[in-house]
Amino acid sequence: MNPHRRAPLVRLAAFLVYVFLYAPIIGLILYSFNASRTNVTFEGFITSFSENTQMDGSLVVSSPCGPFHWYCDLAKNDDVMAAAGNTLKIAIIATLISTIIGTMSAIALQRYDFKIKPFSQLALYIPIVIPEIVMGIGVLTLFSQLFTWANTAFNLSGDARLSMGIATVTISHIAFMVPFVTLVVQARLQGFDKSFEEAAMDLGANEWTTFRRVTLPMILPGVLSGGLLAFTLSLDDFVITFFTNGPGSTTLPIYVYGLLRRIITPQVNALSTVWILVVFLAVLALHILQNRESKERA
Amino acid sequence: MASEFAVELKDVVKRFITPEGNEMAAVDHVTMQIKNGEFFSMLGSSGCGKTTSLRMIAGFEWPTEGEVCIEGQAMGHTPPFQRKVNTVFQSYALFQHMTIFQNVAFGLEMEGVGESEIKERVGKALDMVQLTGMDRRKPRQLSGGQQQRVALARSLVKTPSVLLLDEPLGALDLKLRKEMQLELKALQQRLGITFIYVTHDQEEALTMSDRIAVMSKGKVQQLATPVEIYERPANKFVADFIGESNFLEGKLKSMSGNAAVVFVPLLNAEVTGLPMNKDLVNGSDVIVSIRPEKIRIVENQSGAGIFKAKVGTAVYIGSNTHLYLDLNGSRLKVMEQNRISSLDPNTFYVKDEEVLFTFPPENTLILKKD
Numbered sequence: 139m140n141p142h143r144r145a146p147l148v149r150l151a152a153f154l155v156y157v158f159l160y161a162p163i164i165g166l167i168l169y170s171f172n173a174s175r176t177n178v179t180f181e182g183f184i185t186s187f188s189e190n191t192q193m194d195g196s197l198v199v200s201s202p203c204g205p206f207h208w209y210c211d212l213a214k215n216d217d218v219m220a221a222a223g224n225t226l227k228i229a230i231i232a233t234l235i236s237t238i239i240g241t242m243s244a245i246a247l248q249r250y251d252f253k254i255k256p257f258s259q260l261a262l263y264i265p266i267v268i269p270e271i272v273m274g275i276g277v278l279t280l281f282s283q284l285f286t287w288a289n290t291a292f293n294l295s296g297d298a299r300l301s302m303g304i305a306t307v308t309i310s311h312i313a314f315m316v317p318f319v320t321l322v323v324q325a326r327l328q329g330f331d332k333s334f335e336e337a338a339m340d341l342g343a344n345e346w347t348t349f350r351r352v353t354l355p356m357i358l359p360g361v362l363s364g365g366l367l368a369f370t371l372s373l374d375d376f377v378i379t380f381f382t383n384g385p386g387s388t389t390l391p392i393y394v395y396g397l398l399r400r401i402i403t404p405q406v407n408a409l410s411t412v413w414i415l416v417v418f419l420a421v422l423a424l425h426i427l428q429n430r431e432s433k434e435r436a
Numbered sequence: 437m438a439s440e441f442a443v444e445l446k447d448v449v450k451r452f453i454t455p456e457g458n459e460m461a462a463v464d465h466v467t468m469q470i471k472n473g474e475f476f477s478m479l480g481s482s483g484c485g486k487t488t489s490l491r492m493i494a495g496f497e498w499p500t501e502g503e504v505c506i507e508g509q510a511m512g513h514t515p516p517f518q519r520k521v522n523t524v525f526q527s528y529a530l531f532q533h534m535t536i537f538q539n540v541a542f543g544l545e546m547e548g549v550g551e552s553e554i555k556e557r558v559g560k561a562l563d564m565v566q567l568t569g570m571d572r573r574k575p576r577q578l579s580g581g582q583q584q585r586v587a588l589a590r591s592l593v594k595t596p597s598v599l600l601l602d603e604p605l606g607a608l609d610l611k612l613r614k615e616m617q618l619e620l621k622a623l624q625q626r627l628g629i630t631f632i633y634v635t636h637d638q639e640e641a642l643t644m645s646d647r648i649a650v651m652s653k654g655k656v657q658q659l660a661t662p663v664e665i666y667e668r669p670a671n672k673f674v675a676d677f678i679g680e681s682n683f684l685e686g687k688l689k690s691m692s693g694n695a696a697v698v699f700v701p702l703l704n705a706e707v708t709g710l711p712m713n714k715d716l717v718n719g720s721d722v723i724v725s726i727r728p729e730k731i732r733i734v735e736n737q738s739g740a741g742i743f744k745a746k747v748g749t750a751v752y753i754g755s756n757t758h759l760y761l762d763l764n765g766s767r768l769k770v771m772e773q774n775r776i777s778s779l780d781p782n783t784f785y786v787k788d789e790e791v792l793f794t795f796p797p798e799n800t801l802i803l804k805k806d
Contacts, residue, residue: 336496337529339516341594342546351542355533 163414170407171205173198177404208408218409221393228304228379228389229372232311237365239312240319245353247320248327262317270314274381277310281382302384310382311372318371319364326360359427366424370417439508442598442630443470443493443521448502450488450654462488464654465502470598470632475624477633477641480651481677486634489651490600493632494523507597517546521598522591526606528583530575536562536586537571543594561593564623581612588623598630605640617643638678642666650674670712672803675725682731682768684724685805688716696802698724702763703743709800721805728771730799733759734792742794750785759785761793768793 174181175196184207186200191207193199201207212218247259265273285300294300334356338348354361376391383392390413397406450463463485470476478486491497492504495516504511506519522543531539540558549557562568565585575583584604591599601620605613621644624631635641641648642662649659650673657677658670669675672683686698689706696711707724716722734742745761745768752774759770770793776783785791 331527331529333525333527333529334531336494336516337523337525337590338531338542339496340494340521340523341543341590342517343542344515344517347546352531356531 166407167411167414170208170404170411172208172404172407175403177402177407208404209412212405212408212412215405217388217393218390218405221388221390224304224387225373225389225391228308228311228387229369232308232315232372233365233369235308236312236315236368237319237361240316240364240368241323241357241361243316244320244323244327247324248330249332262320265314265317266321270375270377273314274310274378277306277313277378278381281306302382302387304387306382306384307379307387307389310378311375314375314378315368315371319361319368322364322367323357323360326357330357359430363424363427366420366427370420370424373417373420374413439505440471441469441505442472442474442507443632444468444503444505444508445489445493446503446505448489448492448499448504450485450492450497451500461654463492463499466651466654466656468649468656468659470630471647472597473628473630475621475631475633475644475646477635477645477648478651479635479638479641479648479678481636484651485654486636486649486651487602490523490602490632490634493598494521494600495519520596521600522594522596523600523602524587524591524604526603528575528587528604528607530583530586530590532575534574535571536567536573536575536578539575539586540571540590540593543590547594557593558589561589564592565589580607581616584608584616588620592623592627592629596629598632599624601631601633603635604633605635613640620644642678650677652677668710668712669725669801669803672723672725672806675801675803680728680769680771681725682728684726684766684768686722686724688718688720688722688802690718691716695797696722698722698802700724702766705740705743707741707800708797709802710798711802713804716802716804723803723805725801725803726795726799728758728769729773731768731770731793731795733770733772734794737792737794741796742792744790744792747785747787747789747791749787752784757785759791761791 169177169180171183172180173184175193175198181197183205184198184201185205187202187204188200189202191198191201198207201210203210243258243262247255281302285302288294289299330353334352335348338352339345343351374391375389376395379389379392380395383389388396390409394406394409397403445466445468448463448466449461451459451461454460462483466485466489468489478489480486488497492499493506495511495514495518498513506521511519531542534542537558540561541554544554544557558571559568562571565588567582567585567589570578570582570586575586578586584607587604604620605616608616617640620631624644633641633644642665645662647659647661648665650657650665652673658665658674660668660670665674666678669678669681675681676683684700684702684707686700686707689697689699691697691711694710695708696716698707698709699705700707709724745763748760748762748767750760751758755774757772757774759772761768761770
């Protein structure tokens with residue numbers, strides 16, 4: 139038996155780490171079932187069902203959905219649904235595009251030698267290490283300058299005027315996600331023997347067929363995990379989205395932030411719980427993929 | 437066929453830029469003509485340019501200078517997928533995400549061969565390499581030797597005019613390697629395809645090849661049959677690289693046709709041998725090269741060509757005895773077959789025992805000193 143396992147302090151430390159990590163999340167989930175509207179203290183679960191919601195002061199006594207009152211409430215909230223829709227739309231499009239660009243740049247960096255290669259490699263890390271707020275301000279400045287110039291130069295007016303919206307959020311997301319995808323795919327390519335590609339070409343496949351039939355299937359786990367990472371990053375991005383969104387492009391993080399400034403109802407908790415679930419599933423999928431990948435390599 | 441030669445390398449040079457920024461010629465003015473249906477080997481230690489030469493034939497690299505011709509046609513920058521040659525890679529490079537069938541079928545699919553014909557030809561190819569019934573497995577599920585056969589089948593199913601093999605047996609254990617050597621040779625003779633084989637293993641090259649190009653430092657040192665390479669090495673490098681040789685320094689006294697007379701200070705005598713270079717100059721420094729197994733230990737003889745030495749070490753290795761004679765401080769290796777079975781101590785050599793030895797002129801090679 140490993141002697142360290144028995145050390146009580148080590149066990150305690152490990153226990154505390156998990157408490158710190160998960161207590162807030164468990165609390166957050168618990169409060170999503172709170173009977174109290176104000177959600178300051180936990181006033182117990184909503185236990186009874188009724189056709190219409192019945193209130194006693196700030197307490198919900200019974201609801202059509204019972205303990206899941208706030209989840210039903212959430213579903214009826216058009217703003218939340220719109221924000222969720224925006225979030226998914228942006229995440230899916232940005233993930234697809236950044237995965238393609240990220241994979242292509244990873245392959246290019248692996249395969250070709252060019253003068254500015256060290257610089258390109260370094261430049262990849264910069265969006266990862268610089269504070270997100272700097273990047274947020276950067277893209278905000280870029281877009282507003284660009285749009286002001288374009289609107290006057292082409293004399294755009296009305297609906298044709300360029301302004302912040304889903305497109306600007308998506309483009310900014312792509313910009314900060316590409317480096318993550320590239321790094322993940324690069325890691326997969328590290329041990330990639332180029333003789334596989336040479337063998338395919340030797341057998342008569344041209345460059346494109348070689349990529350489609352041999353290279354891509356072999357690096358697919360890396361591409362998928364890069365894509366999933368990008369997807370989760372996009373789902374919960376606040377800072378960059380905050381600077382680049384506009385009317386009609388509110389995402390969930392922006393919406394929750396708006397709610398918090400008014401009143402914290404258990405609806406926020408319900409929303410967060412659903413969200414945690416989605417991100418958790420994505421992370422789980424990522425984990426399974428990476429696990430399979432490491433097994434394949436062994 | 438359009439040309440007598442399956443593959444020709446015409447004064448080919450391949451230069452690389454090293455990471456330090458220097459230019460280096462991996463292949464340095466190489467000219468070879470590989471005949472149709474021949475088992476041709478490029479032999480040399482790593483970095484001698486053999487693999488780069490092979491890769492230029494396959495089309496993975498392009499020559500910096502010179503020309504690679506396949507069946508008489510200059511290849512220029514023709515990509516690999518448009519050349520009628522196929523490669524068996526050292527790492528096999530089997531597609532891990534495909535089954536054995538899919539691996540072997542890949543090349544035919546690329547040619548646009550119909551489904552039923554693919555099935556038939558893949559089946560035949562797998563039969564040929566004795567992997568019948570393995571078609572549904574993944575490469576990972578096969579042993580090294582089996583994977584090697586799949587790689588072979590995958591290339592041969594395309595019926596190439598030339599098969600390129602890059603140390604294909606390097607990853608196998610010794611016993612399997614020897615088996616595969618004979619199998620490959622038999623396969624090549626049966627199919628009549630030109631094989632170009634790259635190896636650093638001289639025994640492998642000697643076993644299988646019709647002709648061998650011994651390479652070093654990007655240059656061809658000698659291109660000849662296995663027997664010629666062993667018995668008549670073109671220079672000291674080849675004599676040293678292939679098998680074992682004793683080298684004695686000397687001065688050329690005279691030369692007449694097929695006999696050269698050399699004074700060897702170490703023996704304090706004149707030695708007659710076969711000159712390996714035509715342009716040897718009287719009085720110049722030369723090297724006398726003698727294979728260990730060509731030296732005979734004799735008894736009760738004297739006269740010219742009989743020399744005396746002390747036994748340094750005698751190593752009994754079963755079939756042979758290796759004798760290291762002490763020749764005034766220099767070592768001379770002699771290999772003797774143990775033709776007589778005996779436990780009698782008198783039949784074995786002992787240290788410091790004096791022995792007489794001789795080597796006939798036809799077994800003595802006179803090489804230029806480089």
